[in-house]
Amino acid sequence: MSTKQAGAERRRTFTETARRAQIVDAAAQVMATEGYSGTSIARIASHLGISKGVITYHFRTKDEILRELVLRFFDEGWQHMEPAVDAATGARGKILAWVGSQLEFFSRHRTRFLATGEIMANHRGADGQLAFAEELDEEVTALSGIIVRGQQDGELREFDPRTIATLIVKTSSAVLETWAADPQTDLQAQSAALLDFIDHAIAKEKP
Template sequence: MRSKNGAGGRVSFIQAARRRQIIAAAIETVTAVGYGQASLARIAEHADISKSVISYHFANKDDLLEQVVVQVIDDWAAFMKPYLDAETTSAGRLAAYIRSRIAYMRDNQTRLVAVAEIIVNHRAPDGKPVFAERDAVPVADLVATLRAGQQAGEFRAFDPIVLAMTITQAIDGALTYWAEHPGTDLAAYGDELVTLFGLATEKTRGKP
Protein backbone atom coordinates (compact mmCIF):
# COMPACT_ATOMS: atom_id res chain seq x y z
CA MET A 1 0.00 0.00 0.00
CA ARG A 2 1.35 3.40 -0.93
CA SER A 3 1.82 6.09 1.71
CA LYS A 4 2.92 9.68 1.12
CA ASN A 5 4.01 10.19 4.70
CA GLY A 6 4.52 8.42 7.98
CA ALA A 7 1.50 9.87 9.73
CA GLY A 8 0.66 6.50 11.20
CA GLY A 9 -2.54 4.59 11.81
CA ARG A 10 -5.10 7.17 10.70
CA VAL A 11 -3.54 7.61 7.25
CA SER A 12 -3.25 3.86 6.82
CA PHE A 13 -6.86 3.39 7.86
CA ILE A 14 -8.07 6.04 5.42
CA GLN A 15 -5.98 4.58 2.61
CA ALA A 16 -7.23 1.06 3.33
CA ALA A 17 -10.82 2.32 3.28
CA ARG A 18 -10.22 4.07 -0.04
CA ARG A 19 -8.70 0.94 -1.55
CA ARG A 20 -11.71 -1.09 -0.42
CA GLN A 21 -14.00 1.49 -2.02
CA ILE A 22 -12.08 1.29 -5.31
CA ILE A 23 -12.04 -2.51 -5.28
CA ALA A 24 -15.78 -2.56 -4.62
CA ALA A 25 -16.33 -0.16 -7.54
CA ALA A 26 -14.16 -2.34 -9.78
CA ILE A 27 -16.20 -5.42 -8.86
CA GLU A 28 -19.48 -3.67 -9.63
CA THR A 29 -18.13 -2.24 -12.89
CA VAL A 30 -16.79 -5.57 -14.16
CA THR A 31 -20.11 -7.21 -13.28
CA ALA A 32 -22.07 -4.51 -15.09
CA VAL A 33 -20.04 -4.04 -18.29
CA GLY A 34 -17.64 -6.99 -18.45
CA TYR A 35 -13.87 -7.29 -18.17
CA GLY A 36 -13.04 -5.68 -21.50
CA GLN A 37 -15.11 -2.55 -20.89
CA ALA A 38 -14.10 -2.03 -17.25
CA SER A 39 -11.70 0.86 -17.79
CA LEU A 40 -10.19 2.89 -14.98
CA ALA A 41 -12.32 5.83 -16.14
CA ARG A 42 -15.52 3.79 -15.75
CA ILE A 43 -14.44 2.44 -12.38
CA ALA A 44 -13.61 5.98 -11.20
CA GLU A 45 -17.00 7.22 -12.41
CA HIS A 46 -18.75 4.39 -10.59
CA ALA A 47 -16.86 5.21 -7.38
CA ASP A 48 -17.53 8.95 -7.86
CA ILE A 49 -13.83 9.76 -7.65
CA SER A 50 -11.21 10.97 -10.10
CA LYS A 51 -9.09 8.54 -12.10
CA SER A 52 -6.01 10.00 -10.41
CA VAL A 53 -7.25 8.72 -7.04
CA ILE A 54 -7.21 5.18 -8.41
CA SER A 55 -3.73 5.76 -9.84
CA TYR A 56 -2.53 6.85 -6.40
CA HIS A 57 -3.52 3.51 -4.85
CA PHE A 58 -2.98 1.10 -7.78
CA ALA A 59 -0.26 1.05 -10.42
CA ASN A 60 -2.67 0.45 -13.31
CA LYS A 61 -5.84 -1.43 -14.28
CA ASP A 62 -4.05 -4.79 -14.18
CA ASP A 63 -2.86 -4.14 -10.64
CA LEU A 64 -6.36 -3.16 -9.53
CA LEU A 65 -8.08 -6.17 -11.07
CA GLU A 66 -5.45 -8.53 -9.72
CA GLN A 67 -6.06 -7.10 -6.25
CA VAL A 68 -9.80 -7.69 -6.71
CA VAL A 69 -9.14 -11.40 -7.23
CA VAL A 70 -6.62 -11.62 -4.40
CA GLN A 71 -8.96 -9.93 -1.92
CA VAL A 72 -12.02 -12.00 -2.83
CA ILE A 73 -10.16 -15.31 -2.76
CA ASP A 74 -8.57 -14.41 0.58
CA ASP A 75 -11.96 -13.36 1.98
CA TRP A 76 -13.49 -16.60 0.74
CA ALA A 77 -10.78 -18.67 2.44
CA ALA A 78 -11.17 -16.68 5.66
CA PHE A 79 -14.92 -17.25 5.59
CA MET A 80 -14.47 -21.01 5.20
CA LYS A 81 -11.74 -21.44 7.81
CA PRO A 82 -13.84 -21.54 11.00
CA TYR A 83 -16.22 -24.06 9.44
CA LEU A 84 -13.31 -26.31 8.48
CA ASP A 85 -11.51 -25.87 11.80
CA ALA A 86 -14.64 -26.93 13.70
CA GLU A 87 -14.55 -30.41 12.12
CA THR A 88 -12.53 -33.28 13.58
CA THR A 89 -12.92 -35.79 10.74
CA SER A 90 -12.06 -35.66 7.06
CA ALA A 91 -15.66 -36.48 6.16
CA GLY A 92 -16.79 -33.53 8.27
CA ARG A 93 -14.21 -31.25 6.66
CA LEU A 94 -15.30 -32.32 3.19
CA ALA A 95 -18.94 -31.52 4.00
CA ALA A 96 -17.93 -28.19 5.59
CA TYR A 97 -15.77 -27.36 2.58
CA ILE A 98 -18.71 -27.81 0.20
CA ARG A 99 -21.32 -26.07 2.35
CA SER A 100 -19.13 -23.10 3.31
CA ARG A 101 -18.01 -22.48 -0.27
CA ILE A 102 -21.61 -22.45 -1.41
CA ALA A 103 -22.67 -20.26 1.53
CA TYR A 104 -20.07 -17.68 0.50
CA MET A 105 -21.40 -17.82 -3.06
CA ARG A 106 -24.91 -17.14 -1.80
CA ASP A 107 -23.84 -13.97 -0.01
CA ASN A 108 -21.31 -12.71 -2.58
CA GLN A 109 -22.72 -13.33 -6.03
CA THR A 110 -21.63 -10.00 -7.53
CA ARG A 111 -18.08 -10.38 -6.25
CA LEU A 112 -17.73 -13.89 -7.61
CA VAL A 113 -19.20 -13.08 -11.01
CA ALA A 114 -16.60 -10.31 -11.32
CA VAL A 115 -13.79 -12.57 -10.18
CA ALA A 116 -14.81 -15.25 -12.68
CA GLU A 117 -14.71 -12.63 -15.46
CA ILE A 118 -11.25 -11.49 -14.43
CA ILE A 119 -9.79 -14.98 -13.99
CA VAL A 120 -11.04 -16.12 -17.39
CA ASN A 121 -9.92 -13.01 -19.29
CA HIS A 122 -6.86 -11.64 -17.49
CA ARG A 123 -3.62 -12.59 -19.23
CA ALA A 124 0.07 -11.94 -18.70
CA PRO A 125 2.07 -10.41 -21.59
CA ASP A 126 2.95 -13.94 -22.78
CA GLY A 127 -0.75 -14.80 -23.02
CA LYS A 128 -0.85 -17.16 -20.04
CA PRO A 129 -3.64 -16.85 -17.44
CA VAL A 130 -2.37 -14.72 -14.57
CA PHE A 131 -4.28 -16.66 -11.91
CA ALA A 132 -3.60 -20.24 -13.02
CA GLU A 133 -1.39 -21.05 -10.02
CA ARG A 134 -3.37 -19.16 -7.38
CA ASP A 135 -6.66 -20.66 -8.51
CA ALA A 136 -5.21 -24.13 -7.82
CA VAL A 137 -4.60 -23.44 -4.11
CA PRO A 138 -8.11 -24.37 -2.90
CA VAL A 139 -7.84 -27.58 -4.94
CA ALA A 140 -4.56 -28.41 -3.21
CA ASP A 141 -6.21 -27.90 0.20
CA LEU A 142 -9.06 -30.17 -0.80
CA VAL A 143 -6.64 -32.82 -2.08
CA ALA A 144 -4.94 -32.76 1.33
CA THR A 145 -8.30 -33.32 3.07
CA LEU A 146 -9.13 -36.25 0.81
CA ARG A 147 -5.70 -37.84 1.32
CA ALA A 148 -5.99 -37.41 5.08
CA GLY A 149 -9.33 -39.21 4.95
CA GLN A 150 -7.79 -42.10 3.07
CA GLN A 151 -4.87 -42.32 5.47
CA ALA A 152 -7.25 -42.32 8.44
CA GLY A 153 -9.30 -45.11 6.90
CA GLU A 154 -12.41 -42.91 6.49
CA PHE A 155 -12.38 -42.86 2.69
CA ARG A 156 -12.05 -45.55 0.05
CA ALA A 157 -9.16 -45.70 -2.40
CA PHE A 158 -9.44 -43.18 -5.24
CA ASP A 159 -7.34 -40.55 -6.99
CA PRO A 160 -7.69 -37.50 -4.71
CA ILE A 161 -6.66 -35.06 -7.44
CA VAL A 162 -9.35 -36.28 -9.83
CA LEU A 163 -12.01 -36.19 -7.12
CA ALA A 164 -10.90 -32.78 -5.84
CA MET A 165 -11.16 -31.34 -9.35
CA THR A 166 -14.60 -32.92 -9.78
CA ILE A 167 -15.82 -31.49 -6.47
CA THR A 168 -14.46 -28.04 -7.32
CA GLN A 169 -16.09 -28.03 -10.75
CA ALA A 170 -19.40 -29.12 -9.23
CA ILE A 171 -19.27 -26.30 -6.68
CA ASP A 172 -18.24 -23.68 -9.25
CA GLY A 173 -21.06 -24.90 -11.50
CA ALA A 174 -23.51 -23.88 -8.78
CA LEU A 175 -22.63 -20.21 -9.33
CA THR A 176 -23.30 -20.45 -13.08
CA TYR A 177 -26.55 -22.34 -12.56
CA TRP A 178 -27.69 -19.89 -9.89
CA ALA A 179 -26.97 -16.91 -12.16
CA GLU A 180 -29.23 -18.48 -14.79
CA HIS A 181 -31.85 -19.69 -12.29
CA PRO A 182 -32.03 -17.08 -9.47
CA GLY A 183 -34.69 -19.01 -7.58
CA THR A 184 -32.31 -21.92 -6.93
CA ASP A 185 -32.02 -22.94 -3.27
CA LEU A 186 -28.24 -22.91 -2.89
CA ALA A 187 -28.34 -24.51 0.57
CA ALA A 188 -30.25 -27.48 -0.86
CA TYR A 189 -27.82 -27.54 -3.79
CA GLY A 190 -24.94 -27.77 -1.33
CA ASP A 191 -26.65 -30.50 0.70
CA GLU A 192 -27.10 -32.54 -2.47
CA LEU A 193 -23.40 -32.19 -3.29
CA VAL A 194 -22.49 -33.24 0.26
CA THR A 195 -24.59 -36.39 -0.15
CA LEU A 196 -23.20 -37.09 -3.62
CA PHE A 197 -19.55 -36.75 -2.66
CA GLY A 198 -20.12 -38.46 0.66
CA LEU A 199 -21.21 -41.52 -1.32
CA ALA A 200 -18.30 -41.06 -3.73
CA THR A 201 -15.74 -41.18 -0.91
CA GLU A 202 -17.52 -43.74 1.26
CA LYS A 203 -15.53 -46.79 2.19
CA THR A 204 -17.50 -49.87 1.17
CA ARG A 205 -17.67 -52.47 3.91
CA GLY A 206 -15.12 -55.20 3.35
CA LYS A 207 -13.27 -53.26 0.66
CA PRO A 208 -10.38 -50.79 0.87
Protein backbone atom coordinates in the same frame (compact mmCIF):
# COMPACT_ATOMS: atom_id res chain seq x y z
CA MET B 1 -2.65 -12.06 2.65
CA SER B 2 1.11 -12.38 2.13
CA THR B 3 3.69 -10.84 4.47
CA LYS B 4 4.58 -8.36 1.74
CA GLN B 5 0.94 -7.35 1.31
CA ALA B 6 0.46 -7.02 5.06
CA GLY B 7 3.51 -4.75 5.31
CA ALA B 8 2.16 -2.54 2.54
CA GLU B 9 -1.20 -2.31 4.32
CA ARG B 10 0.48 -1.22 7.55
CA ARG B 11 2.36 1.56 5.76
CA ARG B 12 -0.83 3.02 4.28
CA THR B 13 -2.89 5.55 6.18
CA PHE B 14 -6.44 4.72 7.21
CA THR B 15 -7.74 7.07 4.49
CA GLU B 16 -5.62 5.43 1.80
CA THR B 17 -6.72 1.95 2.85
CA ALA B 18 -10.36 3.02 2.87
CA ARG B 19 -10.04 4.60 -0.59
CA ARG B 20 -8.41 1.47 -2.02
CA ALA B 21 -11.22 -0.65 -0.62
CA GLN B 22 -13.77 1.74 -2.13
CA ILE B 23 -12.10 1.47 -5.54
CA VAL B 24 -11.98 -2.33 -5.36
CA ASP B 25 -15.66 -2.50 -4.37
CA ALA B 26 -16.56 -0.20 -7.26
CA ALA B 27 -14.54 -2.34 -9.66
CA ALA B 28 -16.51 -5.40 -8.50
CA GLN B 29 -19.82 -3.63 -9.12
CA VAL B 30 -18.75 -2.47 -12.59
CA MET B 31 -17.33 -5.89 -13.46
CA ALA B 32 -20.49 -7.68 -12.31
CA THR B 33 -22.74 -5.53 -14.49
CA GLU B 34 -20.54 -4.56 -17.45
CA GLY B 35 -18.40 -7.67 -17.78
CA TYR B 36 -14.65 -7.92 -18.23
CA SER B 37 -14.40 -6.03 -21.52
CA GLY B 38 -16.63 -3.25 -20.21
CA THR B 39 -14.55 -2.59 -17.12
CA SER B 40 -11.88 0.08 -17.27
CA ILE B 41 -10.28 2.58 -14.92
CA ALA B 42 -12.38 5.29 -16.58
CA ARG B 43 -15.61 3.31 -15.99
CA ILE B 44 -14.67 2.65 -12.37
CA ALA B 45 -13.89 6.32 -11.85
CA SER B 46 -17.21 7.32 -13.41
CA HIS B 47 -19.03 4.87 -11.14
CA LEU B 48 -17.44 6.52 -8.10
CA GLY B 49 -17.79 10.06 -9.43
CA ILE B 50 -14.05 10.73 -9.17
CA SER B 51 -11.25 11.39 -11.64
CA LYS B 52 -9.08 8.67 -13.15
CA GLY B 53 -6.14 10.35 -11.45
CA VAL B 54 -7.53 9.49 -8.02
CA ILE B 55 -7.62 5.83 -8.98
CA THR B 56 -4.17 5.76 -10.56
CA TYR B 57 -2.76 7.41 -7.43
CA HIS B 58 -3.72 4.24 -5.53
CA PHE B 59 -3.47 1.66 -8.33
CA ARG B 60 -1.04 2.05 -11.21
CA THR B 61 -2.95 -0.25 -13.55
CA LYS B 62 -6.25 -2.05 -14.02
CA ASP B 63 -4.36 -5.29 -13.44
CA GLU B 64 -3.48 -4.19 -9.89
CA ILE B 65 -7.12 -3.44 -9.13
CA LEU B 66 -8.31 -6.78 -10.46
CA ARG B 67 -5.65 -8.75 -8.62
CA GLU B 68 -6.50 -7.04 -5.34
CA LEU B 69 -10.21 -7.66 -5.93
CA VAL B 70 -9.74 -11.39 -6.48
CA LEU B 71 -7.10 -12.01 -3.82
CA ARG B 72 -9.03 -10.03 -1.20
CA PHE B 73 -12.15 -12.05 -2.01
CA PHE B 74 -10.21 -15.31 -1.71
CA ASP B 75 -8.72 -14.19 1.62
CA GLU B 76 -12.10 -13.24 3.06
CA GLY B 77 -13.58 -16.49 1.78
CA TRP B 78 -10.91 -18.54 3.55
CA GLN B 79 -11.39 -16.56 6.77
CA HIS B 80 -15.04 -17.66 6.60
CA MET B 81 -14.24 -21.26 5.68
CA GLU B 82 -11.29 -22.02 7.95
CA PRO B 83 -13.18 -22.22 11.28
CA ALA B 84 -15.75 -24.59 9.76
CA VAL B 85 -13.08 -26.83 8.25
CA ASP B 86 -11.01 -26.87 11.45
CA ALA B 87 -14.07 -27.71 13.58
CA ALA B 88 -15.17 -30.60 11.36
CA THR B 89 -14.28 -34.15 12.36
CA GLY B 90 -12.59 -36.55 9.95
CA ALA B 91 -11.78 -36.19 6.28
CA ARG B 92 -15.39 -36.50 5.14
CA GLY B 93 -16.47 -33.83 7.56
CA LYS B 94 -13.68 -31.47 6.55
CA ILE B 95 -14.33 -31.87 2.82
CA LEU B 96 -18.06 -31.27 3.26
CA ALA B 97 -17.35 -28.29 5.54
CA TRP B 98 -14.95 -26.90 2.94
CA VAL B 99 -17.46 -27.09 0.09
CA GLY B 100 -20.48 -26.11 2.16
CA SER B 101 -18.90 -23.07 3.81
CA GLN B 102 -17.43 -21.93 0.49
CA LEU B 103 -20.81 -22.06 -1.22
CA GLU B 104 -22.36 -20.27 1.73
CA PHE B 105 -19.78 -17.48 1.57
CA PHE B 106 -20.21 -16.97 -2.16
CA SER B 107 -23.99 -16.90 -1.81
CA ARG B 108 -23.68 -13.95 0.57
CA HIS B 109 -21.50 -11.97 -1.83
CA ARG B 110 -23.11 -12.36 -5.24
CA THR B 111 -21.71 -9.18 -6.81
CA ARG B 112 -18.13 -9.94 -5.88
CA PHE B 113 -18.56 -13.57 -6.91
CA LEU B 114 -19.79 -12.50 -10.36
CA ALA B 115 -16.90 -10.06 -10.68
CA THR B 116 -14.35 -12.67 -9.61
CA GLY B 117 -15.75 -15.17 -12.09
CA GLU B 118 -15.44 -12.65 -14.93
CA ILE B 119 -11.85 -11.89 -14.00
CA MET B 120 -10.77 -15.49 -13.60
CA ALA B 121 -12.32 -16.48 -16.93
CA ASN B 122 -10.75 -13.62 -18.89
CA HIS B 123 -7.77 -12.02 -17.18
CA ARG B 124 -4.32 -13.07 -18.30
CA GLY B 125 -0.88 -12.49 -16.87
CA ALA B 126 2.19 -11.14 -18.61
CA ASP B 127 2.94 -14.64 -19.90
CA GLY B 128 -0.44 -14.81 -21.66
CA GLN B 129 -1.76 -17.52 -19.34
CA LEU B 130 -4.98 -17.19 -17.37
CA ALA B 131 -4.31 -15.47 -14.08
CA PHE B 132 -4.93 -17.10 -10.68
CA ALA B 133 -4.16 -20.63 -11.89
CA GLU B 134 -1.75 -20.90 -8.96
CA GLU B 135 -4.48 -20.04 -6.46
CA LEU B 136 -6.81 -22.65 -7.94
CA ASP B 137 -4.04 -25.23 -7.85
CA GLU B 138 -3.51 -24.47 -4.15
CA GLU B 139 -7.16 -25.29 -3.46
CA VAL B 140 -6.90 -28.63 -5.27
CA THR B 141 -3.67 -29.42 -3.44
CA ALA B 142 -5.21 -28.64 -0.04
CA LEU B 143 -8.25 -30.82 -0.73
CA SER B 144 -5.98 -33.60 -2.01
CA GLY B 145 -4.12 -33.53 1.29
CA ILE B 146 -7.34 -34.01 3.25
CA ILE B 147 -8.32 -36.89 0.96
CA VAL B 148 -4.95 -38.63 1.40
CA ARG B 149 -5.29 -38.47 5.18
CA GLY B 150 -8.84 -39.82 4.94
CA GLN B 151 -7.66 -42.75 2.83
CA GLN B 152 -4.81 -43.49 5.21
CA ASP B 153 -7.28 -43.53 8.12
CA GLY B 154 -9.57 -45.91 6.23
CA GLU B 155 -12.37 -43.35 6.11
CA LEU B 156 -12.37 -42.78 2.35
CA ARG B 157 -12.31 -45.33 -0.44
CA GLU B 158 -9.37 -45.66 -2.80
CA PHE B 159 -9.17 -43.28 -5.76
CA ASP B 160 -6.69 -40.77 -7.12
CA PRO B 161 -6.80 -37.88 -4.61
CA ARG B 162 -5.91 -35.10 -7.01
CA THR B 163 -8.40 -36.23 -9.66
CA ILE B 164 -11.26 -36.28 -7.17
CA ALA B 165 -10.18 -33.00 -5.56
CA THR B 166 -10.24 -31.41 -9.02
CA LEU B 167 -13.71 -32.83 -9.69
CA ILE B 168 -14.98 -31.50 -6.36
CA VAL B 169 -13.73 -28.01 -7.23
CA LYS B 170 -15.22 -28.19 -10.73
CA THR B 171 -18.63 -29.48 -9.62
CA SER B 172 -18.81 -26.76 -6.96
CA SER B 173 -18.00 -24.21 -9.65
CA ALA B 174 -20.72 -25.68 -11.90
CA VAL B 175 -23.33 -25.22 -9.17
CA LEU B 176 -22.21 -21.63 -8.67
CA GLU B 177 -22.20 -20.93 -12.40
CA THR B 178 -25.82 -22.10 -12.63
CA TRP B 179 -26.73 -19.74 -9.80
CA ALA B 180 -24.74 -16.92 -11.39
CA ALA B 181 -26.64 -17.32 -14.67
CA ASP B 182 -30.03 -17.46 -12.92
CA PRO B 183 -30.40 -15.74 -9.53
CA GLN B 184 -33.69 -17.59 -9.02
CA THR B 185 -31.77 -20.86 -8.72
CA ASP B 186 -32.24 -22.41 -5.29
CA LEU B 187 -28.57 -22.44 -4.36
CA GLN B 188 -29.26 -23.85 -0.91
CA ALA B 189 -31.04 -26.89 -2.35
CA GLN B 190 -28.36 -27.42 -4.99
CA SER B 191 -25.63 -27.10 -2.37
CA ALA B 192 -27.31 -29.75 -0.22
CA ALA B 193 -27.61 -32.08 -3.22
CA LEU B 194 -23.96 -31.53 -4.12
CA LEU B 195 -22.78 -32.25 -0.58
CA ASP B 196 -24.80 -35.46 -0.51
CA PHE B 197 -23.33 -36.48 -3.88
CA ILE B 198 -19.76 -35.79 -2.76
CA ASP B 199 -20.23 -37.67 0.50
CA HIS B 200 -21.52 -40.77 -1.27
CA ALA B 201 -18.78 -40.55 -3.89
CA ILE B 202 -15.85 -40.46 -1.47
CA ALA B 203 -17.02 -42.51 1.53
CA LYS B 204 -15.65 -45.99 1.99
CA GLU B 205 -18.38 -48.59 1.81
CA LYS B 206 -19.13 -50.34 5.06
CA PRO B 207 -18.49 -54.10 4.99
